[in-house]
Amino acid sequence: MTLDEALKAIPKGLYQNKKTGNVYEVLDIGEHSEDASLFVIYRRYPNISKRIWCRPVEMWDEKFDRLRIVKASELTEDDAVIITNKAKCNICGDIIESRHRHDFKTCSCVNVSVDGGLDYLRRCYKKDQNSYTELSEYGVKEYRDRP
Numbered sequence: 758m759t760l761d762e763a764l765k766a767i768p769k770g771l772y773q774n775k776k777t778g779n780v781y782e783v784l785d786i787g788e789h790s791e792d793a794s795l796f797v798i799y800r801r802y803p804n805i806s807k808r809i810w811c812r813p814v815e816m817w818d819e820k821f822d823r824l825r826i827v828k829a830s831e832l833t834e835d836d837a838v839i840i841t842n843k844a845k846c847n848i849c850g851d852i853i854e855s856r857h858r859h860d861f862k863t864c865s866c867v868n869v870s871v872d873g874g875l876d877y878l879r880r881c882y883k884k885d886q887n888s889y890t891e892l893s894e895y896g897v898k899e900y901r902d903r904p
């Protein structure tokens with residue numbers, strides 16, 4: 758596989774470990790300085806560790822599925838993972854985001870709060886559900902072989 762082919766086959770973006778369900782971000786394709794073999798350069802998503810890994814390009818597909826990002830309102834799959842947990846208050850205009858499980862954020866007019874990080878979407882609101890706009894995103898597996 759050439760570098761161009763590898764960049765096309767494994768584009769930058771989010772992938773999910775088939776076994777653990779953990780999400781990773783592909784940063785680039787690297788080339789070995791001695792033998793020119795190709796490696797996927799990646800890290801955890803969200804970026805919670807200093808570690809950056811590399812894995813031979815030809816071994817990538819056996820371990821990872823590519824994720825397609827969809828808005829919460831367009832979600833139809835039930836095995837999706839939360840990629841961002843955030844909402845916009847339609848009263849004060851604040852956009853608030855929960856980055857981890859116990860990260861409880863409230864907008865400045867105290868109408869809406871978000872919680873749950875990437876584990877679950879929890880919402881508290883004073884008015885009604887139309888007083889905020891859901892901005893969360895999910896990752897769903899992209900099956901390259903499907904029509």
Ligand SMILES: [Zn+2]
Pocket residue numbers: 846847848849850851864865866867868869
């Ligand atoms: Zn508000």
